[in-house]
Amino acid sequence: MTTVYGMRASGNCYKLQLLLSHLGRQHRWVDVDSTRGETRTPEYLAKNPNGKVPLLELEDGRLLAESNAILCYLAEGSAYLPTDHWQRAQALQWLFFEQYSHEPYVAVARYIAKWLPADHPRQAELPRLRERGHQALDVMEQRLSKSEFFSDGGYGVADIALYAYTHEAPVGGFDLSAYAAVRSWLQRVEAQPGFVPQSY
Amino acid sequence: MTTVYGMRASGNCYKLQLLLSHLGRQHRWVDVDSTRGETRTPEYLAKNPNGKVPLLELEDGRLLAESNAILCYLAEGSAYLPTDHWQRAQALQWLFFEQYSHEPYVAVARYIAKWLPADHPRQAELPRLRERGHQALDVMEQRLSKSEFFSDGGYGVADIALYAYTHEAPVGGFDLSAYAAVRSWLQRVEAQPGFVPQSY
Numbered sequence: 001m002t003t004v005y006g007m008r009a010s011g012n013c014y015k016l017q018l019l020l021s022h023l024g025r026q027h028r029w030v031d032v033d034s035t036r037g038e039t040r041t042p043e044y045l046a047k048n049p050n051g052k053v054p055l056l057e058l059e060d061g062r063l064l065a066e067s068n069a070i071l072c073y074l075a076e077g078s079a080y081l082p083t084d085h086w087q088r089a090q091a092l093q094w095l096f097f098e099q100y101s102h103e104p105y106v107a108v109a110r111y112i113a114k115w116l117p118a119d120h121p122r123q124a125e126l127p128r129l130r131e132r133g134h135q136a137l138d139v140m141e142q143r144l145s146k147s148e149f150f151s152d153g154g155y156g157v158a159d160i161a162l163y164a165y166t167h168e169a170p171v172g173g174f175d176l177s178a179y180a181a182v183r184s185w186l187q188r189v190e191a192q193p194g195f196v197p198q199s200y
Numbered sequence: 201m202t203t204v205y206g207m208r209a210s211g212n213c214y215k216l217q218l219l220l221s222h223l224g225r226q227h228r229w230v231d232v233d234s235t236r237g238e239t240r241t242p243e244y245l246a247k248n249p250n251g252k253v254p255l256l257e258l259e260d261g262r263l264l265a266e267s268n269a270i271l272c273y274l275a276e277g278s279a280y281l282p283t284d285h286w287q288r289a290q291a292l293q294w295l296f297f298e299q300y301s302h303e304p305y306v307a308v309a310r311y312i313a314k315w316l317p318a319d320h321p322r323q324a325e326l327p328r329l330r331e332r333g334h335q336a337l338d339v340m341e342q343r344l345s346k347s348e349f350f351s352d353g354g355y356g357v358a359d360i361a362l363y364a365y366t367h368e369a370p371v372g373g374f375d376l377s378a379y380a381a382v383r384s385w386l387q388r389v390e391a392q393p394g395f396v397p398q399s400y
Binding site: 049050052062064065066067068069070072073076085086088089090092093095096097099100101103104138139142143 | 249250252262264265266267268269270272273276285286288289290292293295296297299300301303304338339342343
């Protein structure tokens with residue numbers, strides 16, 4: 001059976017829980033807590049030299065890192081990854097947008113605001129993270145004002161990836177009230193068959 | 201004809217030059233200089249609301265952003281993007297690694313060291329960028345000690361993406377002398393048919 005090494009509080013790991021639930025695919029989940037150094041042990045680094053979760057392990061021992069690459073791998077052949085060349089390119093565009101222009105701001109702001117003490121020096125990063133995170137939300141709002149989902153192929157991996165941290169953006173101090181299209185899209189995601197909320 | 205909006209000094213844009221040269225594919229190149237605000241004009245933001253280069257425009261006006269998504273789109277059907285499900289997943293894993301764990305450190309260190317004045321406040325970021333960049337190079341070294349290229353499918357989009365900033369890592373203050381496997385791989389990339397060096 002396929003194994004996922006992950007941490008339930010991580011949005012990057014929740015992406016896989018959500019897709020696997022949509023697919024109704026059985027899997028084994030192994031909790032690995034990066035906040036307790038469990039991604040930096042020699043045993044874990046032998047599996048993923050980059051020391052991050054999530055990590056997918058196939059029954060034959062093959063290993064795949066990077067949440068969005070794992071989403072594409074698992075979604076292949078399903079409705080969650082378009083087969084059309086252009087629609088697949090759109091999905092990839094938004095997956096790379098998520099990792100470069102969204103996650104480093106929206107997810108990191110959530111982490112600092114939720115888990116670090118109020119007097120922690122990293123609290124000073126929040127204004128810049130929120131400025132850049134709002135820019136990412138602006139880009140999403142523009143797309144979602146014209147389209148129901150991120151790829152013209154409909155709901156799929158790009159929506160799953162962007163939902164993972166956007167639904168918790170208010171935890172990081174982002175006010176979504178000005179983002180009507182984003183808020184409607186969050187509801188459309190939550191109405192998908194097999195949707196599961198993040199729990200941790 | 202396909203148009204690329206890009207900046208020749210940008211490694212993210214050079215990726216597309218390199219792949220297009222491998223493919224022998226004619227295209228139109230429009231210089232857009234982000235350092236002169238040309239990615240933030242209303243005209244450019246109408247094409248790419250995220251305000252970044254490179255950007256691909258098809259003859260019918262469709263637009264695709266994100267360098268690594270564009271690589272996959274253009275490489276589809278060629279030897280540079282594996283058709284095998286697992287090998288394609290490996291290529292995607294390394295493309296996401298490049299954008300999340302490599303480019304934000306190796307490319308940003310190059311930018312600060314090469315283009316900003318010696319007394320610019322961002323020079324203070326260099327020690328941390330170099331520490332994280334070396335971690336990315338360590339991960340690459342491990343893979344390349346066991347394999348010629350990043351995907352088991354052979355030379356392709358993942359190598360092109362990682363070559364773009366790795367070959368200029370010394371400009372950002374990274375010493376590649378301890379990375380024998382990375383240096384051999386750089387030479388293997390440069391020996392590929394249709395290879396073109398970055399020029400700016």
